[in-house]
Amino acid sequence: MLCDGLRRRHSSRSVIWDVDARIALSDLAFGTSLERDPAELHGKSLLILTGDQLTTALALVELNGVARRLVLCPPDVQPAQVAVLIADAQAEAIVVSARSPYADGALGLPTIRCGLPLAPRANATTGSMDTEWALLTSGTTGPPKMVAHRFDALCAAIDLGPAPVPAPIWSTFYDIRRYGGLQIFLRAIITGGSLVLSRAGEGASDFLTRIAERGVTHISGTPSHWRRALMSAACANFHPQYVRLSGEIADQPILDALSIQFPQASIGHAYASTEAGVAFEVRDGKAGFPAHLVQQSGGDVELEIVDGRLRIRSARTADRYLGRGAAELKDDRGFVRTSDLVERRQDRFFFVGRGDGVVNVGGLKVHPEEVEDVINRHGEVRMSLVKGRRNPITGEIVVADVVLRRNPVEAQHDRDAELRDEIIEMCRESLEAHKVPAMIRFVDALDLSASGKLARRHA
Amino acid sequence: MSVLDVLKSEMVRVADSQKKQLAPLTDDLVLLNSGLDSLCFAILVASLEDKLGVDPFTERDDVQFPVTLGDFARFYEAAIKVA
Known part of the structure; x- marks a missing residue:
């Protein structure tokens, strides 16, 4: 189990709350949330495909080490x-929630149900x-990449010093099945x-009210989560000791707004990614990070900046991508x-955007090509360029410049509004909401680079 | 059109385009109960920047995030005055 060999004396006190359920981890010493004896799953590769986070948490605690x-x-x-x-992970079974729509064998593999109440x-x-x-x-494009981590690398950024008294009560706006949320779970x-x-689907006010009632002391989220939270009156009743972004x-405005809202809290912003792990955390209340972090070598985390891009080498990075033909995750020097x-x-470095044109809408990545592909399917569209526009609420939003198949000189603009609606409707049908362009501008031409590719001006 | 009118008509337009049910737009409506999600607010703030020429969230140093629709309108009115 996850707790074995770690800090049993502490973890025996841990409790995980969902909206309508709770589990004391010490109960897992006597009971199991799995419908089969976990020993049967020894040495197997398992997909955890549950509807809710609590079930994933139970499965992780029970199956780590197994x-x-x-x-x-x-x-x-x-x-x-x-x-x-399933193929890339060479999965042998799938862990699902008790009410999962996936029947045993439906995905070509046995399913193992997991959930509360615990069985002896x-x-x-x-x-x-x-x-x-x-x-x-x-x-x-295509399926998401699978990033494999060693368990000790996932935990390497966690301070294992003497546990604070009373023990912190954590919460996160993130889902624990993503790297940022998983760090908080661990x-x-x-x-x-x-x-x-x-x-x-739980509203920000309801969530804030619930975590305030539970006495949450430590909390994490993206700047976008926090901008939204700060618009809720429920913030007034929430008094965290530690706020992490x-x-x-x-940016500086969100850090300042949080320190005004939570004067008693320590506020930190961390740089982490699924591949690079947790690189550093900044707690001086200022945006960006101190330049001396880059000059250090041989420490726990080494940072390099090449062509303005950040490279990271540490014991906290992921191991590799899974799957046949998967790309290398690190370069030959381990960065x-x-x-x-x-x-x-x-004396500071500041993040100014992405070098690969990826747009970040409230922590969710959007690859412009995926959106352009949909826009370009419209019969009247010649080409399009999708990019991010800076936004104080979600960091960025998706906008598009579109060249139509008409002669710009003789262009009739009376159909513009209608065309815009048609393109957006097409996007809405095949893309998630955050990927749909919030604004479409019709332009006469788009710049091409020397190699004939669409000129993308990255940040 | 007053700032409040622009704000209301943009809220209706964004809610409509994002297929959200908008609550009655009274002065004391708590924005988070308006029916708009983060993405809607992001789009709203961008289109207000285009229409009103200001983005008070980015321009102001003393960022006190607005809670009600009335606050939201005053937030923009103050920014327009400065601009």
Whole structure:
């Protein structure tokens, strides 16, 4: 189990709350949430494909050290992608929620139901296997990439010093099946804290009210989560000791707004990604990060800046991508090459955007090509350029410049509004809401680069 | 059109395009209960920047996030005055 060999004396006190359920992790010593004896799953590669986060949490706690590999499927994984994931992860069984629509064998593999209430455990499972954890990240096209981590690398950024008294109660706006949320889940239970899970579709005010009632002391989210939270009157009753931002650029206005709203809290912004792991956390209340972090070498985390892009080498980075023909995750010197662009101003570096044109809408990545592909299907569209527009609420929003198949000189603009609606409707039919362009501008031409490709001006 | 009118008509337009049910737009409506989600607010703020020429979220240093529709309108009115 996850708690074995870590900090048993602390983790025995951990409690995880969902909206309508709670589980004390100590109960898992006597009972199991799995419909089969976990010992039967020893050494197997398992897909964790549950509807809710609590079930995933239970499965992770019970199966770490038991399974060979655990693949955490995020809530938006498409049924069509599951077959690819099964093949690439060489999965042998699928862990599903009690009310899962997937019947046993429906995906060509046995399913194992997981959930509450706990059933009596036949014998104590002792996990001694080094379980590999795989997280999903969005790819340019096709199925998401699977990023494999060693468990100790996932936990390497967690301070295992003396546990604070009283133990922290953590919460996160993130889903724990994504890297940012998983870090909070691991922090909470490894250091003997508790965790209040978010729920998809729950409004910000309801969530804030719930975590305030549970006495949450430590909380994380993206700057976009926080901008939204600050618009809720429910913030007035919430008094965290520690507020963490990650997943997007934390600008000075959001850091200032949080320190005004939560004067008693320590506010930190972390740089982390599924591939690079947690690189650093900044707690001085200022945007960007101190330049001396880059000059350090041989420390826990080494940062390099090449062509304005951040590269990271540490014991916290992921191991590799899973699957046949998967790309290399690190370069030959062991650095993860991120696409995040930084710029030095005096003694600090500031993030200025992405080098690969990826648009970040409230922590969700959008590959412009995917959106352009849909827009270009419209019969009257010649070509399009999708890009991010800076936005104070979600960091960026998606906008598009579109060239129509008409002669610009003789253009009739009376159909523009109608065309705009048609294109947006097409996007809405095949893309998730955050990928649909919020604004479409009709332009006469788009610039091409010397190589004949669409000129993308990245940040 | 007053700032409040522009704001209301843009809220209706965004809610309509995002297929959201908008609550009655009274002065004391708590924005988070308006029926708009984060993405809607992001689009709303961008289109208000185009229409009114200001983005008070980015321009102001003393960022006190507005809670009600009335606050939201005053937030923009103050920014327009400065601009």
